[in-house]
Amino acid sequence: MTPEERTLRARLAAHALHAQGKTNTGPARAARWQQYLDQVDPDKILPEAERIKRAEHARMAFMTRIAFNRSRSLR
Numbered sequence: 001m002t003p004e005e006r007t008l009r010a011r012l013a014a015h016a017l018h019a020q021g022k023t024n025t026g027p028a029r030a031a032r033w034q035q036y037l038d039q040v041d042p043d044k045i046l047p048e049a050e051r052i053k054r055a056e057h058a059r060m061a062f063m064t065r066i067a068f069n070r071s072r073s074l075r
Contacts, residue, residue, distance in 0.1 A: 033059075 001009070017023070033055065040046075040054035 036062075 036055040036058045037051055040058050041051045044051075046054070
């Protein structure tokens with residue numbers, strides 16, 4: 001198979017996957033969410049609603065830190 005054919009085959013597979021509304025990032029996203037939960041409440045003593053609220057803020061802080069560092073690097 002030529003490199004062009006391999007590229008087309010991979011592109012076809014990606015389009016077919018996304019046409020079905022599926023992605024392959026689910027396990028990674030779930031693992032990252034668990035890291036946020038463990039970061040904010042490693043002993044699991046908080047009520048679930050509070051853990052989720054704090055984990056969401058930890059996720060937003062992480063994303064904001066990435067954006068901040070990127071903006072600094074582009075200067």
